[in-house]
Amino acid sequence: MHRVVIRLTDGPRRVLVTGAAGRLGRATLDLLAGRGVPVTALDLHDPGDLPADRVVVGGAGDPAAVRAALAGVDAVVHCAAIPAPTMGTPEEVFAGNVRATFVTLEEAAQARVRRAVIASSIAVLGLSFAPRPLHPAWFPVDEAVPVQVADPYALSKQADEATAAMMARRYGMAVVALRFPLLGGPDDVLPGIAARFVDDPGFGAAHLWAYLDTRDAATVAWSALTVPLSGCHTLFVAAPDTLAPQPTEELLDRFHPGVPRRVPLPGRATPIAVGAATRLLGFRAEHRYPVGSGNGRPDDAAAGR
Numbered sequence: 001m002h003r004v005v006i007r008l009t010d011g012p013r014r015v016l017v018t019g020a021a022g023r024l025g026r027a028t029l030d031l032l033a034g035r036g037v038p039v040t041a042l043d044l045h046d047p048g049d050l051p052a053d054r055v056v057v058g059g060a061g062d063p064a065a066v067r068a069a070l071a072g073v074d075a076v077v078h079c080a081a082i083p084a085p086t087m088g089t090p091e092e093v094f095a096g097n098v099r100a101t102f103v104t105l106e107e108a109a110q111a112r113v114r115r116a117v118i119a120s121s122i123a124v125l126g127l128s129f130a131p132r133p134l135h136p137a138w139f140p141v142d143e144a145v146p147v148q149v150a151d152p153y154a155l156s157k158q159a160d161e162a163t164a165a166m167m168a169r170r171y172g173m174a175v176v177a178l179r180f181p182l183l184g185g186p187d188d189v190l191p192g193i194a195a196r197f198v199d200d201p202g203f204g205a206a207h208l209w210a211y212l213d214t215r216d217a218a219t220v221a222w223s224a225l226t227v228p229l230s231g232c233h234t235l236f237v238a239a240p241d242t243l244a245p246q247p248t249e250e251l252l253d254r255f256h257p258g259v260p261r262r263v264p265l266p267g268r269a270t271p272i273a274v275g276a277a278t279r280l281l282g283f284r285a286e287h288r289y290p291v292g293s294g295n296g297r298p299d300d301a302a303a304g305r
Contacts, residue, residue, distance in 0.1 A: 011035070011037060011225075011226060012037065012073075012074045012075035012115065012225060012226075013038070013072070013074050014037070014038040014039070014040060014072045014073045014074060014075075015032055015037055015038070015039050015040070015073065015074075015075045015076065015077060015225065016039075016040045016042060016069050016070055016073040016075070016076045016077070016108075017029055017032070017039060017040070017041055017042065017052070017076075017077045017079065018042045018043075018060040018066075018069075018076070018077070018078045018079055018080035018100070018104055019042075019043060019060065019078070019079035019080030019081060019119075020041030020042060020043045020050055020052065020055075020079070021041075021043040021045065021046075021047050021050060022043075022079055022080070022083075023183055023184065023188070023214055024079045024119055024180070024183055024214060024217055024218070024221075025041070025043070025077075025079045025080075026050070026214075027183075027214035027215055027217060027218040028077050028079065028217075028218045028221055028222075029041060029050055029051045029052055030051060030218065031215070031218040031219060031221075031222055032222070033051040033052075035222070038053055038054075038072075039051075039052040039053065039054070040052060040053075040054040040055070040056060040069050040070075040071070040072075040073060041054070041055045041056070042055075042056045042058060042060060042065065042066065042069040042080070043055075043057065043080070044057070044058070044059055045057065056068055056069040059080070059100065060078065060080035060100035060101075060103060060104050061096060061099040061100040061103050062103070063103050063106075063107055066103055066104055066107040066108075067107050067111070070107060070108060070111040070113065073108075073111065073113060074113055074114070074115070075113065075115045075116065075117075075225045076104065076105075076108050076113055076115070076116040076117070077116075077117045077119075077221050077225065078100075078101060078104045078105070078116065078117065078118040078119065079119045080100050080104070081096075081097045081100065081101075081119065081156070082096055082097055082153070083121075083153075084129070084153055085129050085151045085152050085153040085154075086129075090152040091152075093152045093153050093156060094152035094153075094155055094156045094159075096156075097153070097156035097157070097159075097160065098156050098159045098160065098163070101118060101159075101160040101163050101164075102163050104116075105118070105163060105164065105167045105173070105175070106167070108173070109167055109170070109171040109173055113173070114171075114172065114173055114174060115173070115174050115175075115225055116164075116167070116173060116174070116175045116176075117175070117176045117177075117178065117221045117224040117225055118160055118164055118175065118176075118177050118178070119177075119178060119180060120157050120160060120161055120177040120178060120179045120180070120234065121153075121154075121157050121179060121180055121181075122179055122180065122181045122207065122208065122210060122236070122238075122272070123151075123153055123154050123157060123207075124147055124149070124154055124157040124158050124161065124179060125141065125145065125147050125148065125154070126147050126148035126149045126150050126151070126154050127148070127206045127207070127208070128151075128153075128154065128206050128207050129150075129151040129153055129154060129206070130148070130150040130151060130206065131150060131151070133205070133206070133255075134148050134150070134206075135256045135258075135259050136148075136256070136259060137259070137260075138259060138260045138261070138262055139252060139256070139259055139260070139261045139262065139265065139271045140261075140262070140263065140265065140270070140271045140272050140273040141208070141236070141271060141272055141273065142236065142272075142273035142275075142276070143179075143234055143235065143236060143276055160177065161177045161234050164176075164177045164232050164234075165232040167232070168230075168231050168232035169232075174229050174230050174231065174232075175231075175232045175233075176224035176229070176232075176233050176234075176235065176281075177232070177233070177234045177235070178217075178220060178221065178224065178235055178237055178277075179234065179235060179236045179237065180212060180217060180237060181207065181208070181210035181211050181212055181237075181238045181239075181272070182207060182210065182211045182212070182243070183211070183212055183213075183214050183217050184211065184213070184214060185213055185214050185215070185287075186289060186290075190211060190213075190243065190289050193211070193243055194243045194244075194245075194289060194291050197209065197243055197244040197245065197246075197291075198245055201244050201246055201251055201254075201255070202254075202255055204242075204243065204244055204251075205251070205255035205256065208242075208270070208271050208272060209242035209243055209244040209248070209251060209270070209271075210238045210239070210242060210243075210270050210271075210272050211238065211239055211242070211243045211289065212237055212238050212239050212285060213239065213285065213286075213287035213288075213289070215286070215287055216237075216239070216285045216286055216287050217237070219286070220237050220277065220281060220283050223281040223282060223283065224281055227280070227281055227282070229280065233276075233280060235274075235276050235277040235280065235281070235283075236272050236273060236274055236276070236277065237274055237277050237283055237285075238270050238272045238274055238285070239270060239285040239287075239288060239289070240269065240270055240274075240285060240288075241267070241268040241269065241270060241288060241291075242268045242269075242270050242271075242291075243289060243291060244268065244291070245268070245291050246268075247266075247267060247268065248265045248266075248267070248268055248269050248270070248271055249261075249264075249265050249266075252265070252271060268291070
């Protein structure tokens with residue numbers, strides 16, 4: 001069977017970043033600006049300080065706004081979403097997120113864009129916002145672990161990943177869905193989360209105590225835009241260690257008892273397998289948070305993206 005491999009080895013000519021004013025959106029804009037890549041930023045509001053040479057104000061679920069934002073674009077990083085089920089009604093969270101992903105990718109395909117990255121989430125497993133504690137089938141979790149969706153945000157991410165796969169089959173678009181854990185940096189949410197894990201490690205059990213610095217998130221998104229690949233790929237990414245000071249296997253014994261472990265998880269090793277992202281994208285987290293230095297409290301959005 002003939003296989004089309006889409007190459008952007010010289011880098012895209014112009015990238016559309018949706019949800020550009022958010023945590024991941026801004027980090028992506030910063031990285032692209034540093035590489036001299038022209039960027040169109042799409043967001044519901046223009047804060048006036050986005051490092052993009054073109055800003056379109058509108059929603060990622062609005063076909064007219066997305067169509068306008070796609071002018072001259074040959075790659076898309078779709079970050080726009082309501083990042084937690086507590087940040088809107090169930091209908092707003094599910095329908096809004098799914099519509100934004102479908103519209104963005106559909107309009108991109110119609111504009112002959114052939115490479116896209118979408119922000120999925122570890123929450124797609126179903127654990128993060130479940131109404132009662134859930135446990136994965138095995139550790140470390142990987143892309144083959146069955147999902148147990150029990151909330152509208154997780155359901156929206158499951159639908160987003162299915163949408164990405166459909167776009168790849170229908171249009172030949174290469175799409176990478178990155179399953180991000182908590183995203184942040186030493187100057188925003190990570191200190192508060194890390195401080196809470198010291199006395200309340202159970203708070204992180206549903207999120208597997210995982211994190212990724214936003215700079216590394218932007219870097220892996222760039223790799224997903226530029227490495228030669230075809231089809232749709234759903235990949236976990238995370239820092240190699242957790243935000244919790246306790247040993248990972250002790251945490252798993254306490255909060256996920258009886259779940260089989262396929263490999264040892266020594267020290268503070270993250271219970272998330274990132275081998276697929278490493279093999280396909282060359283993923284490696286460069287920024288590690290120094291656990292034990294934080295203080296403060298997390299917010300709702302921190303558990304999403």
